[in-house]
Amino acid sequence: MKPAPFEYVDPRTVDEALDHLHRHGEEAKVLAGGQSLAPMLNFRLARPAVLVDINRVAGLDGVTETNGALRVGTLVRQRHLERAIDGRFPLLAAGLKLIGHTAIRVRGTVGGSIAHADPAAELPALLACCDGVILTRGRRGERSIAAAEFFVGPLMTALAPDELVVETRWPLPAPGTGWGLHEVARRHGDFALVGAAALVALSDGQVRSARVAVFGCGATPTRAAAAEATLEGRVPTVALIDDAARAAASKLDPHADLHASAEYRRRVARTLMTRALSDAISRASGSAR
Amino acid sequence: MTPRLIRLTVNGRAYTRSVEPRTTLVDFLRDDLDLTGTHVGCEHGVCGACTVLLDGQPVRSCLLFAIQLDGAVVTTVEGLADGERLHPIQEAFREHHGLQCGFCTPGLLLTAKAFLEEHPAPSDGEIREAIAGNLCRCTGYHFIVDAIRAAAGGVRR
Structure with a gap:
């Protein structure tokens, strides 16, 4: 066995889980799918005193559609959501397929990926791209937090230690909205070095709305506001898309690590934004059906 | 720390064991149940060597804790053959030289089993994508792809 010793509790209700989180505070860690947490435990990068396993908590594994949004329970497995989307959200479906491998997605949960907040992960960026919302519960009540405010740093979120993500809400793109998603990874299933997602709606040949998110390029998934502003209200030409991607790339704050320099990431981000936007506009x- | 009693079914046989919380499923299978067919590789979910089926679906047994699996149904490589008769996927790996040192083989067999149940007539591209999470340092993968393609024919019969 690799992890440091920990106590294990497996509550059956959200309230029970919150009691454990309240009692143990920073010493506790929530275990959902465990596909990011278990490696950290095995490496002893994380040494929580208590694991609060929420896998047996009832009522957190539903996928429903209300008011034009997909409501995804925090325990919904990525593999399950892939199938449950059923054509309603092609961008999200495409993003889910890029997460690890089948065996990872069989266990990995949507809420876990959001709460873990890896800056190179697909789901946080896609939630930011579609202006999604995170529902949390704590002993003091519920909060709904916009994705833009939720991700505050690498593996850091607005979630308090005694709060639980219970649901994510994914506003369905309006009919006719085009999408694009591109990422560069060393191998299939690896975390992206850089990725870009786009949702674009047109009316009368002009861009009515453009939403672009970049991931793997800085501390959090980032909305490319400069690209969105460049495009909106204009006729999307190849030159304009290029301008938009360049403007947004200059505003990024990419990190450097042993896989890629900051400057490389910025250049790749610009290229991937161009491709994602081009795909979204042609769709x-x-x-391009 | 505090151990707990769990009951689960592995390869059709019921087991009851006391487990410490930090015991991963792969260590539990090997050390507590003496089922050493499942191999421990990277222990952080990258190599795929420890892949087993949990309720029929492929999972990394190094990223699960045995204590979570009370009531679960697990299939390991030991559950594939029928007595002395190899499973058709095992037979195809043998026939097509889909293994050399054999370290990655148990994980690949179970990954292939789950994959072929959903994709009875896969393309080579689909096969390669399906096994992308299972690292093999010997074969260069060609013969593994050959084996899985052949097994697809066999499974379809």
């Missing part, structure tokens, strides 16, 4: 205009 929105119906020329």
